[in-house]
């Protein structure tokens with residue numbers, strides 16, 4: 279995932295997080311998690327992580343995927359992408375990933391609605407982007423429609439920039455307060471360096487089996503001989519810098535913020551390199 283619009287949106291992101299008066303309780307194991315997937319998925323592909331994230335949203339039985347919102351940025355639609363702060367990328371042009379979403383709807387026999395969000399950056403943290411072209415309004419409207427029509431609060435995973443969510447919030451903040459259960463942001467950067475944390479796979483555990491293999495398994499499938507690797511949301515305090523970086527620390531005090539704690543990053547990376555392919559191979563549409 280690229281930093282892109284995060285740099286200008288820090289205050290909005292954390293304003294959104296503040297919507298939650300208290301951490302939401304985990305959904306019962308028998309109940310699917312209603313979910314909106316906001317992704318900077320392009321076609322042709324740009325970052326294969328977005329394709330794999332979306333496959334997981336379709337394939338995991340714990341997830342009820344309600345909508346896909348394509349968060350694409352104008353600079354990446356050019357033959358040579360020229361987003362400020364990133365090296366020129368001559369492998370374009372790219373467009374919103376409607377084709378891979380259509381392929382997944384076919385493969386998984388689903389009809390998940392999909393729409394594109396605005397391509398331009400917000401003019402201010404309060405921007406509702408009502409002046410964006412009609413085609414690009416549809417992603418924002420799809421978020422609001424999905425929240426509005428859901429009988430239960432919905433979770434949003436955000437693997438692109440937070441722009442579509444921020445704009446939707448700016449338009450209907452009350453709806454978000456009533457219908458957004460949890461917003462999972464892959465955003466910003468924390469010390470040391472740029473370590474990016476991906477959203478958890480709901481209700482699953484990353485384990486090292488007795489024979490040394492790493493696997494992502496349902497909680498009920500954890501064996502007594504398994505070693506559980508850290509992979510939990512922890513209450514934290516956050517300090518955001520103007521350039522989009524942030525620092526955080528665990529807290530036992532009341533807080534609206536949580537962060538994924540995965541222990542030693544290198545150990546986690548080694549485990550996921552083995553466990554993630556095994557998880558994807560297990561998917562059977």
Ligand SMILES: [Ca+2]
Nearest residue numbers: 279328437438
């Ligand atoms: Ca991404």
